Amino acid sequence: MSELRQRSARTPGGDGVVRHGKLKRGAAWKTLLAIVASGLAVVLVSGASVAAIAAWQLQSNIETVTIDFDEQGPPPAIGAFEGGFNILLVGSDTREGQGDAFGKDPGSELNDVNMLLHVAQDQKSAVLVSIPRDMVVPLPRCEDGGPATGLPINESFSYGGLACTVETVQNLTGLPIQFAGLITFNGVIAMSDAVGGVEVCITEPILDPYTGLNLPTAGSHTLQGWNALAFLRSRHGVGDGSDLGRISSQQVFLSSLVRKIKSDDTLTDFSKLYGIAQAATQNITLSDNFARLDTLVSIALVLKNIPLENIAMVQYPSRTGGTGIYLGKVQPITSTATALFDAIKADVPIGLDANAVGANGGSQLDPNAPAPDPAASPDPSATPDPSATPEDPGPAAQLIPGLKGQTAAQYTCSVAN
Template sequence: MSEPVRDRGIRSLPTAPVRHGRLSRSRAWKTLLAVVAASTAVVLVSTVSVAAITVAQINANIDVVELEVLEGEEERVIPTVGEWEGGFNVLIVGVDNAEGQADRDERDGATLNDVNILVHVAEDQKSAVAVSFPRDLVVPIPSCPDPDGDGASYAMSAQPLNVAYSYGGLNCVVLTIEALTGLDVPYAGTISFNGVAQMATAVGGVDVCIDAPIRDRYTGLNLTSAGTHTLSGGQALAFLRTRYGVGDGSDLGRISSQQVYMSSLVRKVQNEGVLTDFTKLYGLAQVATSSMKLTRSLASLDTMVSMAQALRNIPTENIVFVQFPGRTGGTGVYLGKVQPIQSAADALFARIRADERFRLEEGNTGIGSTTNPNAPSGEPTPEPTPTETVVPKNGKAEPEVEPTLEPVEPEKPADVLTGVQGQSAADYTCSVSN
């Protein structure tokens, strides 16, 4: 392979080392109904079921991307989720200026990875964390192979995350996230703006709450009243893209507003019959496979089925959406960008790598969202069943002898992780109008 040919970054800071975790292997999954794609560009993986007769048609839609390494480095071994019973990591990337995007001719510049969400499912498949990385987060970008096989880019020490795609496509985004987090990311996919809109329609719309009217002339979003709105198609896309309409107008505010949508979507997929509605499921599968580019490791029905089975049974309170800790207002390379809060990021990814569940501080949802004052209350605790009596033949009633049970150790509640913003899928929140 030729020498690096492009120098497009600042090199004053060291590039973060890649630290790889391991995921265990086990038996193959046996289910053949269901296919998973990414639910939207800004959402974690959503489960999709289809009949076996649709498999060939769906496979024909998939646009495959290879994950590569530089010459001299160890070849990437791509595991198959179907061989595991444990956890996995998958990166969902929403791209701007994508080929075929409806408004591409009206937009100038390179294709950018505007939305970057890393989904980590724990080894015991009882919890999941979805980390949103700000597009303007300044990070090291490692040397990335050219997608055309013509050399590679130089490593850069301080660049906005959203330029990684322009240097080496999806592969470069994966390498950058791996270096930043210390996690192996063997599964990834991109989705265009068109796909986001179609996905929202395929699930029958997503309910989002706003605390006041939101109007954004840049995205065309116009929600004229506070309260809950059901969004689909272009309106859902405009909501997810709006930056100046929510919070403080920053990318950080947009992420916390997006998490309002993502939490609602997860609740809908799990609780409102999406997984048992063949029409919606088939529509999701068609949209996902026709509007996405997937790594070869993810473009497999076995892999998708396994992800579906793992995600569909995780309690909503154990699905946590967080944003990579960062702040605005920095100077130098951070001027007008997002500066990492490294201590909080280190604590977050130490928990994720160790598969340790955590809770977020109450009310710390971020500047683009707030607790919904009209949130439904939790299910009431069922009344205890009264002890039955046994009436023997002599007519004397005696209390039933209860069996002796071994004491059950209550599950230890997850610790609170401070300094990290976000919410769980069980939290009902509203986007904050700017």
């Protein structure tokens, strides 16, 4: 693989300074880039004159990083994106550029959140793979001379910034990445406020002094601002206290967020969507080929049309309790990972059942979830229209034994530690 390189700048009107490795405004919580998709899509197709002003304002917000991808994503016209694509969403625990709210210690330059989104060629399904931050993988040497050896994946950002993490994930999964992005701690706060909060379910009270999360009662809680950030960061408060448990808890949040973003209450509210898009673009860093508004809108329109039950959110197959270089870290489960990525490369949808929910006890199905809408399922007693041409449903979903995760349609609850 050719070496990936990067630099960052403000778009438009960057200062032209080449910066390597550490990005000034990089950080975590990838999760919420889904907000950008629906927000920008509706903002830019809601009216020509308003959209022109909105587009200029949003474009001027975005900070970019140039990455020489091996495979570039095409710059489509609005609404014309064809085929599949892969997006890497990365976050760092850096405090740089975040103000004093997270402490004066600048912190490390680690990619603590890594999510790879794959959309199938027929655009009927998608899978979001969460890669545990402590999973030991081969790291490429990257631009700044990182070691070509086994280290936790969250060290790749410190050796060569977003480009190094892109190369690491490409090598790990065998999937070419066309687009990449990061989002800040402040971005989580701003966007959770803009969307009006995200409702999450918990099985018992959760108290995590490490992140400041305090949810004193079981049941549903609407989280925004600091509480949303604390929930997404909480490891000690959920599941078995490991990063694998936290991933399941993050999927609880993300599935609820996706359902809210795709709801009519959000998609038909121009002011809410524009507020979400403003909050997002002010707090993200995107690869420059991803930062074009027409590209964002085209991708948004694809994501908007994928049914919730066809969006799988899975954990990279892995486990704790290993020895040697895996002692105290996370070890990949190679056979299950191979099955997962073989299915993704073949564009076979990933099927998940009730047994898939809850890696390391981080979540469980919500017993009080709303009943399915009967209007969403065909009436078995109805007489089919002989003149109707059934839509191609695409390939059947594949169940992979041992794979953990959930769909965006499944209502789940975080399990307290």
